Amino acid sequence: MLRRSFTAVLEKNSTFTSDFATEPYEAGWALEARWFVRILEISPGAGLTMTAQISPDGLFWCDEESGPFCLNEVGLASMPLRNFGQWLRLDARLSGKNPHVKVLIYLAVKG
Amino acid sequence: MSAVASMRDSILRADTRLSKYHPLSRILFYDDFDEGVNGWCELVGNHAGNLDDIREIARDFRPPQLSSCTFFDIGTHGSIEGTYSLKLATRAVPNHAAIAIKRLTYMRRGLVQFETYFTFKAEQTFDRAALSGWDGNKAPSERQFGDFSFSNDICDGENGKRYMGLVRYLNTDVDGNLVQKWMHKTSVQPTTRMERQGVVPPNQDFHTVNPDDWEEIPGGNQPLCFNETASKVNWHYLKWIMDTSRRRMVELQCNDNVMDLSSIEVPVYDGHYHGLPNLLNFLLDVRTRTNVRNFLYLDSVLVSVDW
Numbered sequence: 001m002l003r004r005s006f007t008a009v010l011e012k013n014s015t016f017t018s019d020f021a022t023e024p025y026e027a028g029w030a031l032e033a034r035w036f037v038r039i040l041e042i043s044p045g046a047g048l049t050m051t052a053q054i055s056p057d058g059l060f061w062c063d064e065e066s067g068p069f070c071l072n073e074v075g076l077a078s079m080p081l082r083n084f085g086q087w088l089r090l091d092a093r094l095s096g097k098n099p100h101v102k103v104l105i106y107l108a109v110k111g
Numbered sequence: 112m113s114a115v116a117s118m119r120d121s122i123l124r125a126d127t128r129l130s131k132y133h134p135l136s137r138i139l140f141y142d143d144f145d146e147g148v149n150g151w152c153e154l155v156g157n158h159a160g161n162l163d164d165i166r167e168i169a170r171d172f173r174p175p176q177l178s179s180c181t182f183f184d185i186g187t188h189g190s191i192e193g194t195y196s197l198k199l200a201t202r203a204v205p206n207h208a209a210i211a212i213k214r215l216t217y218m219r220r221g222l223v224q225f226e227t228y229f230t231f232k233a234e235q236t237f238d239r240a241a242l243s244g245w246d247g248n249k250a251p252s253e254r255q256f257g258d259f260s261f262s263n264d265i266c267d268g269e270n271g272k273r274y275m276g277l278v279r280y281l282n283t284d285v286d287g288n289l290v291q292k293w294m295h296k297t298s299v300q301p302t303t304r305m306e307r308q309g310v311v312p313p314n315q316d317f318h319t320v321n322p323d324d325w326e327e328i329p330g331g332n333q334p335l336c337f338n339e340t341a342s343k344v345n346w347h348y349l350k351w352i353m354d355t356s357r358r359r360m361v362e363l364q365c366n367d368n369v370m371d372l373s374s375i376e377v378p379v380y381d382g383h384y385h386g387l388p389n390l391l392n393f394l395l396d397v398r399t400r401t402n403v404r405n406f407l408y409l410d411s412v413l414v415s416v417d418w
Binding site (some may be wrong): 026 | 176177183370
């Protein structure tokens with residue numbers, strides 16, 4: 001049997017001007033996951049700091065141990081995860097003066 | 112019953128996965144979500160490469176999930192067989208809908224029968240004030256669940272007529288009152304082309320031109336088994352038959368309620384749609400009317416035909 005994989009697009013050309021979190025996504029069946037964040041637009045001086053979060057129930061969240069990754073320019077970045085339990089989301093903090101960012105966020109899971 | 116039919120019937124009854132279904136002569140697909148998503152993907156509105164062009168109502172139907180039905184109080188519930196079901200989840204935004212689609216084309220026109228075992232839930236909330244008057248039986252969560260639908264998108268051959276059959280279970284109205292009725296729609300689903308041509312204004316209900324373009328299916332009053340809490344999952348059987356040779360719905364069955372749909376007019380689009388000959392799409396959706404996420408779960412799906 002081939003391994004199963006699935007890519008979810010959790011944000012599509014979404015514009016944010018303050019902190020946000022992605023919708024909860026169930027991935028208990030998967031052994032590994034990778035976040036992809038594509039910044040389409042970001043205001044000068046703004047920064048996007050993203051932390052993978054995990055949850056046993058999709059309701060209450062804690063940070064995954066990998067630590068945050070930061071983006072401050074247009075482009076694509078990714079972050080791998082393993083041993084994450086059941087639910088995944090990204091917690092995103094937006095910094096800078098009157099910041100805005102436009103993003104595509106993908107979650108690729110495999111198991 | 113012929114010997115061949117009898118043998119087929121015996122084989123189906125002996126198959127522990129299929130014996131809970133009633134397939135027509137040919138099984139077009141059987142989706143066990145322990146095996147993956149089986150081609151059910153997020154519906155997205157039309158665009159030509161720029162996602163900003165997707166009309167507002169059709170840009171955020173959310174990716175389906177393989178769910179183990181895990182809850183904060185009991186842990187994993189699982190599905191009827193195995194662990195996983197297909198889950199559609201809305202955002203916690205009033206009137207937000209999640210829609211998944213599976214896309215095929217057809218070889219012949221005739222009967223198309225959709226069967227599934229489904230359940231539905233609203234996300235657990237922790238507002239103590241909402242528990243005022245809780246009697247220990249009626250779940251406040253039940254009133255936080257809006258509606259779910261099963262539908263299709265069918266286009267007769269090239270330059271043929273396009274239409275969409277649909278059945279909706281309306282659990283609550285926009286004010287949170289329990290309705291618990293099966294509904295059918297009375298207008299077409301506005302398309303991207305219709306909206307760009309100004310034929311219709313941007314729609315508030317994805318499936319209809321106006322939010323009120325719905326009527327009760329005769330015999331459609333049917334409270335379902337929500338079961339007292341946000342984490343108790345009871346699976347319901349559903350069978351929905353469409354006759355694509357007549358562009359009509361035939362019958363809807365949910366558990367012991369069998370509804371005759373043959374007198375219901377299925378709205379047909381004006382004009383022709385390019386690039387859709389023999390289109391045969393199946394859609395699932397769930398919509399919340401409050402700021403609470405709503406979920407639709409399918410244990411498995413079986414679609415069979417008489418061709």
